[in-house]
Amino acid sequence: xxxxxxxxxxxxxxxxxxxxxxxxxxxxxxxxxxxxxxxxxxxxxxxxxxxxxxxxxxxxxxxxxxxxxxxxxxxxxxxxxxxxxxxxxxxxxxxxxxxxxxxxxxxxxxxxxxxxxxxxxxxxxxxxxxxxxxxxxxxxxxxxxxxxxxxxxxxxxxxxxxxxxxxxxxxxxxxxxxxxxxxxxxxxxxxxxxxxxxxxxxxxxxxxxxxxxxxxxxxxxxxxxxxxxxxxxxxxxxxxxxxxxxxxxxxxxxxxxxxxxxxxxxxxxxxxxxxxxxxxxxxxxxxxxxxxxxxxxxxxxxxxxxxxxxxxxxxxxxxxxxxxxxxxxxxxxxxxxxxxxxxxxxxxxxxxxxxxxxxxxxxxxxxxxxxxxxxxxxxxxxxxxxxxxxxxxxxxxxxxxxxxxxxxxxxxxxxxxxxxxxxxxxxxxxx
Numbered sequence: 001x002x003x004x005x006x007x008x009x010x011x012x013x014x015x016x017x018x019x020x021x022x023x024x025x026x027x028x029x030x031x032x033x034x035x036x037x038x039x040x041x042x043x044x045x046x047x048x049x050x051x052x053x054x055x056x057x058x059x060x061x062x063x064x065x066x067x068x069x070x071x072x073x074x075x076x077x078x079x080x081x082x083x084x085x086x087x088x089x090x091x092x093x094x095x096x097x098x099x100x101x102x103x104x105x106x107x108x109x110x111x112x113x114x115x116x117x118x119x120x121x122x123x124x125x126x127x128x129x130x131x132x133x134x135x136x137x138x139x140x141x142x143x144x145x146x147x148x149x150x151x152x153x154x155x156x157x158x159x160x161x162x163x164x165x166x167x168x169x170x171x172x173x174x175x176x177x178x179x180x181x182x183x184x185x186x187x188x189x190x191x192x193x194x195x196x197x198x199x200x201x202x203x204x205x206x207x208x209x210x211x212x213x214x215x216x217x218x219x220x221x222x223x224x225x226x227x228x229x230x231x232x233x234x235x236x237x238x239x240x241x242x243x244x245x246x247x248x249x250x251x252x253x254x255x256x257x258x259x260x261x262x263x264x265x266x267x268x269x270x271x272x273x274x275x276x277x278x279x280x281x282x283x284x285x286x287x288x289x290x291x292x293x294x295x296x297x298x299x300x301x302x303x304x305x306x307x308x309x310x311x312x313x314x315x316x317x318x319x320x321x322x323x324x325x326x327x328x329x330x331x332x333x334x335x336x337x338x339x340x341x342x343x344x345x346x347x348x349x350x351x352x353x354x355x356x357x358x359x360x361x362x363x364x365x366x367x368x369x370x371x372x373x374x375x376x377x378x379x380x381x382x383x384x385x386x387x388x389x390x391x392x393x394x395x396x397x398x399x400x401x402x403x404x405x406x407x408x409x410x411x412x413x414x415x416x417x418x419x420x421x422x423x424x425x426x427x428x429x430x431x
Contacts, residue, residue: 035115042055156429171359186423187296213390228329228331228420231419330343332375341374
């Protein structure tokens with residue numbers, strides 16, 4: 001009886017001893033789970049971190065349970081832990097913190113075991129750029145809807161005249177929009193220093209000058225014409241013949257672009273000065289010998305619109321000329337070069353009557369208008385008293401439709417100033 005009791009008592013003791021040995025798992029042996037290791041840093045910003053954006057650490061021995069991993073930087077009491085958003089055994093993903101430092105030394109702690117330390121560099125994103133809307137040649141500015149009138153001169157040539165308030169001031173604006181095609185063609189004619197004129201050149205009445213715009217347009221059998229670049233200071237070549245040479249003393253700030261006509265191709269190009277304009281060659285044959293080059297070039301400026309963008313200039317560059325209101329003449333083209341826009345803006349008319357007043361424009365405002373008229377490129381021509389527009393069968397007896405400022409005491413279309421260049425449209429549809 002006594003022996004049985006001793007057996008029963010000793011059994012649980014043995015059992016407890018066994019449990020005690022198994023309960024620690026390894027009986028106090030060292031944990032041999034390998035430590036995590038970082039191999040590389042991946043971000044969308046060339047391996048650099050941006051606050052608030054994801055960072056991926058690739059390597060080995062991470063826990064696939066995200067909460068088992070932490071990204072740590074700093075040491076001791078200053079150590080900071082960052083929660084991991086996603087994890088596999090080969091990568092962890094976390095969100096870069098907001099820090100003032102440009103670099104952090106980071107490591108990964110997985111179930112208490114720490115990885116090697118790597119350097120994480122930070123960068124900042126540039127300010128977001130608003131996406132540009134695709135260019136459209138469709139005008140956003142229609143002066144006919146603002147009270148003007150539009151008339152078709154021939155198929156593909158429309159003339160709009162406007163007298164009224166635009167941009168807070170009374171303006172007098174004439175616009176011709178031409179579709180270049182097999183019927184309608186652009187050209188330039190120069191006569192300024194000539195003392196003799198070719199056969200068939202129109203005669204002058206009293207008070208007229210053979211250099212007047214209407215004389216050139218009549219001689220070229222044009223349908224529309226405006227004055228062009230300044231004859232006194234801008235390089236001009238007509239069908240390969242230099243009509244106004246590039247003179248060093250005439251390299252004005254305004255000479256920074258040129259109209260070119262190469263057969264049926266019309267363009268506006270940037271140039272540094274008159275001498276660069278002289279070197280322009282045909283797109284078709286690449287000729288470098290001006291006498292053999294049939295390209296027509298009219299240097300002028302300033303450039304108003306370039307590839308759909310309004311051009312700006314520093315105040316020290318002819319600020320008075322740019323910012324004050326004057327009569328202006330402008331020329332623009334559509335993106336495909338098939339539509340030509342010619343504009344004459346009257347100015348210097350300060351009569352008390354609003355029906356006989358026109359303030360003119362600054363070049364920044366002229367740029368805004370040309371872009372609104374659908375010009376992908378646009379340039380400024382000669383202005384002031386030289387601003388004139390000729391439309392066949394319209395206007396006064398000389399077909400002048402605007403109000404030249406040299407006769408500012410009488411609101412009519414007389415008082416032309418002699419100009420060197422005429423930029424004109426010819427059409428075989430002319431009747």
